[in-house]
Structure formats: structure tokens, C-alpha cells
Amino acid sequence: MTVYFTKDHEWVRLEGDSALVGITDYAQSQLGDVVYVELPEVGKTFAKGDEAAVVESVKAASDVYAPVSGLVIAVNAKLADAPGTINEAAEGDGWFMKLTLTEPGELENLLDETAYKAFVETL
Amino acid sequence: MADSAATDLLLETPLAGLHREFGARMVPFAGYSMPVQYPLGILSEHNWTRASAGLFDVSHMGQAYLVGPDHATTARALEALTPGDFQALSPGRIRYTLLTTPEGGIIDDLMVTRSADPSEDGTLTLVVNAGRKAIDYAHVVANLPDGVTLEVAEGLALIALQGPKAAEVLSRHCPETSAMGFMTAARVTVDGVDCHVSRSGYTGEDGYEISVKAGDVEALVRTLIAEPEVELVGLGARDSLRLEAGLCLYGHDIDEATSPVEADLGFAIAKRRRAEGGFPGAGRILGELAAGPARLRVGIKPEGRAPAREGTEIRDASGTTIGIVTSGGFGPTAGGPIAMGYVAAGSAAIGTPVTLVVRGKDLAATVAPMPFVPHRYFRKQA
16 A cells, blocks of 8 residues: 655655555644535546635634545545544544546655654654 | 645644644644644544533744733823723723734734732733734734833743533543633633633633643643543634634634624624723724615525635625625535625625625525624523
């Protein structure tokens, strides 16, 4: 199982030719209690860096960017009623959406887990 | 997503070390480094305050004394700057009031206390917003008559103990506080430490604000948070608590462009002052009281779960822009998104359907009664 990370604190977990996307545990710890998530519609396409979702904590709204280009093939509907899942399991059950990658080569420019952890240490 | 604000050049309260020790996340607020939350988190801190008792550091707020030769003289000096009736303020009582501009806007909202101690008659204590201290003090000083002076209290801290268990907790350390009425104040000793205690707050709950010497505050806070009912609570929960209580935050819900009538703060315009006028902005303010304001601060309840934040445009059913959200977020006790804002007077009736424009999408909402969560202030039995 291969997981990639961005400096914007998103993760991408490859599952065959599709990928799950979410925000990192560090991101949820910074956001605090998540109270609402706005997910994209299935069928929407994103270029890397596009605003893909919005996550709202008690404090504020934050954009979540598409870490890679892709087509949305599923979203985590459970988050609508249980947004706190993101705080409990940001890198597991708190996933946001499933993408079919349109530019798989973009993965090479993302961080691996070791590099991401080192990056978080600098914050 | 990381906070990137510079933390140098910020002032600290006397509790800064304690906040760090207890793992607070510090943020810049009104020129101070303040705790926005502790490890418990905003949601739990909010719920803890509603269920038990939260302890807040509000030492960034301004504390000052208006000092004159006798109560009537000092009261008249303050009445020249506000629409309140301070001549009628009894010893030991607190009033919420507003410094108004000649155009009828709001320079600041503040609490005014008349000392219960006859030897302090002629002194009114003012507690003002941190971000408005310099402006308020300059404005007051520039408009005082001979014989009345403003003394800014240096070396004082201010903490708030709020929630349904606040009275029980504080009475263990100062028994006489349990019988104090809402919006009264007294000079007392809490475990032997001199304090000025007010039964008031900014959460909609019963509770106290305690003014104490900066050198004494840390020991007092440690005593109070050692009580099982008490947790430290940061500014994040303070904001969601006051929003649920329908209380204004200066610079957001009220400012120099909003009048007290528009802001639905008519209760702060005393009956005698309505008849006599003679306060800054009386022309506009009394005119709006008589004819109704063009716009009004109202509560807004969005449908669904998406919060509408400050700055969100409000439209009526026909799509016409009728106002703007001035505070909005998630109300943990209300159990969903809540907001307040200004709408055209014709759309201000409770139950009016409105549309909020959130990230380009229409979000259905209704004008809702405030507070969103009922106030539970202490009412003394007669």
C-alpha cells in the first residue's frame, strides 16, 4: 500500500488505478473539531491544486486541494452525518474522496511518509 | 493550514506561563497572545462550560476607573458619553452600556459598576474591550468635565468563571458570592486574596468575572482549576458560547457604523435618556427608536449543517441582497450552524425565509429568535 503526502497536509493512498484522498492527522489536529465537510460531486474532474473540498472546524473553514489530477468516482458520504470521523481517523475512515488518476506521473512529486513526517517536524 | 501569525510584539497576560504549561494554543487577539483552546478542544470546552464550569483568562480587557467627587457628578460625566442612566445606578450594581459617536454609532460596549463601598462613592469601574482600550480611553479623557478623571487600572488581571457549577465552586472559596444577584458586584476575599467579583459574563450561563491583582491571579486560577468541576476554556469556546447566547462581539456585530437600535441593543438606552436625550448620537438613535431602523441585527438559522461565516451575503426570497452575516459558525449546544447578522427591517421578522450565499451556493435559512440557547443567569428570589 503506497501513501503519498503534500505540504498542504493531504494524503493520497493508491488502490490499483484509483486513489483515496484525505487530510492528514496533523491537519485535523490543527483544525480542531470538524463540524462540516463539503465534498465534491461524483463525476467532477480536478487538476492538481484545484479546490476540491471544504472542511469546517468550530473555528474556521479551510480549503482542501486536489493533491493530484483526477476524476471523482466516490465520496465519503458518512462524513455528512459524522464529520468528527475526520478527527478520530483522518488517515483512515475519515477519507474524503476516491479519484481515478488522470496524471499518475504527478505522484512522483509528492512526499513519502518519511519526508512528510520530517516536513511536519519543521512546522 | 498552519497558523502563521507572528507572535512577537504581542502583549501577554499575567497567565501566559500557565496557559503554556496547560498546553494552550496561543493566537494573536487584539494585540495580545491569548489561548484559543487547550488540549480539550473548542467543542469540549464549550460543552464543559454549559454543563459544569469553564475558567477563562480575560485579562486582555481594559479595566479603568472614572473618578469624581461624588456619584452624581461621575454619573453625569458618563451619561454625557453613553445612553445609560447611571445616576439611578445603585451601589454594587452593574450596567451594560455603549460609548456612542455623535453620528449614533458605537465606539465600544462596556460594563459599568458602581462600587458597593460608600467610601468609593464617586467612582465607576469600566471594563472595555481589549481592542478598543486606547480609543475608548482617549475618547473618555477628551470629554470629561473638570473634577472627573479616568484612571486606567494597571497591574490587574481579569478571569471569568462561567457555567452552572460556577456558584458552587466559588462559594467553597468565598461563601458570600453564592447569594450575589445577577449584575451585582462586591469586593470580597477569595481564600484570603482581595478580589472584585461581578456576577456577570459572556456565555449566557450563570457565573462570575473576578478582577484580581496580577500577582495573585495565577494562584487563584490554580485553586479554581483544581476543583473537579472546572476546566480552562479558551477564546474559541468563548466565541461559540457568546454567539449561542446572542451576545455581540465588538468589531464584528457592532462598530462605529452600527447604531444601538439597529444592533437591537435598545435595552441599553435608558428610559430617562429616551425622554431627555443629551447623549452622543441622540438625534439618530431616538429617531430610529421612534420610526424603526432601516436594518436590524437578527439571529439566523441555516438549514442543514454548513456554517455561514462572517461576511456571508444574505438575500431575500426574490434574490435581492438584504444584508450580511456578522458572526457565524457552529453552535455545539444548539446542535448545528447558527449566525447573526443585519437584514433590512422588512425581512427581520422571526421566521422570515432568507438565502445565504456560501461559496457561491444558495443556502436556505430563516430569521431565528436569539438567544439560540436560553440564558441561565442567576435570579435572586425576592
